Amino acid sequence: MTTFLLVLGAVIITIAALWAVFTAQRLNTLHIRTDAALAQLQAMLDRRAAVIGALIPSLAPITTKTEAVPLRHGKLGERSQLERELNVQVQQAVASDESLVHTISSNAQLVDAETRVQLAHRFYNEAVADTRALRLRPAVRLFRLGGTAPLPDFFEYSFQLDYS
Template structure:
């Protein structure tokens, strides 16, 4: 009887250990995916700012300011603020010169850059959602399977080439 109990306890401990190991591996993979998506989002925002700076030289200083702020976990506010400022200036530009605005907003490079930013934004927020869903499970938190990695946060971004 003692042998059966010992075998059952060993199997239960092994199953729990394997679950914890594979969950920690999954979390590691999700964190890598989140970091890669963040790097891609940074690159696409920088590319969009560079394209805007080239197409509209008057907005180049604001675009350079936005491009100069790095996206880092826990420090999204400054980049979000710079992006909002750039968006406000773009819309002011669109309102001031409608003919030039139409040609700029239809520029394939800007349309491509904006599309890539929107895709990168979606991919990043999806990766954050998946990571947070696993990290916030009670058993994962109790066993501290997330390690020392910070809990990722969502990046808020909304912009349209169309005027409101």
């Protein structure tokens, strides 16, 4: 009977250890995915800002300022705020100059950049949701399987290119 209990205990400990290792590996993969998605989101936001700066030269200073702020985990709010300000400036520029409506809506580079930003935003927030779902499980938190990596935050972006 004691041999059976020892074997059963060893099996349970082995299963728990394997679960912890596989969960830690999955978390590592999710963090890598989140970091890659964040880098891609920054690249697409920078590209969009550069295209806007080229199309509307009066907005070049704010686009340069927006591009200068990097996206980092835990510090997404500043870039998000600058993106909102840039979007407001674009809307105001289009409202004050009717010729910009056709220029912006027919510019393939801007439409492409905006589409890529929307996709990168979606991919990043999905990666964050997956990472947070696993990191916030009680057993994962209890055994600290997330390591020292910061818990990623969602990026708020709601601009739609529609000037027709």
